[in-house]
Amino acid sequence: MDSISSDLNAPHSMGTTIIGVTYNGGVVLGADSRTSTGMYVANRASDKITQLTDNVYICRSGSAADSQIVSDYVRYYLHQHTIQLGQPSTVKVAANLVRLVAYNNKNMLQTGMIVGGWDQYEGGKIYGIPLGGTVLELPFTIGGSGSSYLYGFFDQVWKEGMTQEEAEKLVVKAVSLAIARDGASGGVVRTVTINKDGASRKFYPGDTLPLWHEEMEAHDSLLDILSAAAPEPMVT
């Protein structure tokens, strides 16, 4: 009983699985939706893919509070930057602003992030910003506690220049595999695809995801299973 009360007051952390992938024409960002405080799931439908501008989004992992405040600051600065520039910000600038906050406050922040977006100069770009504030421009990257289970998967299936459909399928499959094994990841899979036509969100509830090893088909009730096995005879 003690563990529950201490859980409720533990810092909110997003165990999380987050992914960012480039494809031929843009990027796909993906994430799970579980926010936990200790062993309790505080939010089972969180949105970890946050908008910074029309064309740049950020995936958040680690401390929920830290990642939210970093996103808020960067959104604020990017808004001003866009006004001053007179055109949409580049993904590189957004990533660098996140770097400034993450690097200069490295002693206090506990959040790993993925910045992804599309701009007219460089096309689709993904930037990984792990703990410490390193920025790395990468063709794809994974983050959060669930990512541990995906290194081997991506080593095997990743290829350059996928189509949008292939990339989205890959991201959904990967998040779903991580959810299967990481207790700190769960809920639904959210994706945001960003290309020259803008950003579009997709939502994949648990029941639409494939089943993995030792997972079973979901039913409403045992009674349905029993009656299917031994249907009651029709009577006139």
Add this chain to the structure above:
Amino acid sequence: MNFADSASAMKNLLGSEGDSQRTLYPYVTGTSVVAIKYKDGILIAADMGGSYGSTLRYKTVERLKPVGKHSVIGASGEISDFQEIMRYLDELILYDNMWDDGNSLGPKEVHNYLTRVMYNRRNKFNPLWNSLVLGGVKNGQKYLGTVSMIGVQYEDSHVATGFGNHLARPILRDEWHENLTYEEGVKLLEKCMRVLLYRDRSAVNKLQIAKITEEGFTISQPYSLKTFWDFAAFKNPTVGAEGSW
């Protein structure tokens, strides 16, 4: 919207200056850098790994970077701090170029600058968590130096950081000599890098070698080394001593 606003907003970006900061520990780290003087200049080798604790998380991190016209820097340790050091160096070189006086900072000067930066941060208990190698050639003079996160610096004919000190330096003490050709130098560095690959858990099999001569610098494309496992003793390690390993 006025400029005063954005200035105070920028201050927030840079962290609250009230609390005294100290870097506690590194997160994304690079491993050894190995460097030698040779006949025409300097050769520096480093792999492209960025480890995250025990995970080999990033495998294409460039840890060798040019500095101005005459030098190349190699870094091990926290990558975010190296990225910050590169910003300082780019600014240093920019100001040097803006003088437009025909003079340019050579490797000795850059090494000295880095030593001051690293030592001063150490004194504030907020080190840049890196070990750096700085090599270059200016006016025919070859220069190779190193500086650590606590500000210890020295020059030598061959230097290394981290594991390289324990595994590569002994090989270099044995086999290095003045007047190595480029080919001999590269083979010698590759011998060191191969040993590091066998024996350093954070080593990754993708590396770059940089060459600096009076003419300028080249940093090679990434490549991998062959490794050798085909030994009788490896195939049957416990022959004659069953139960051992």
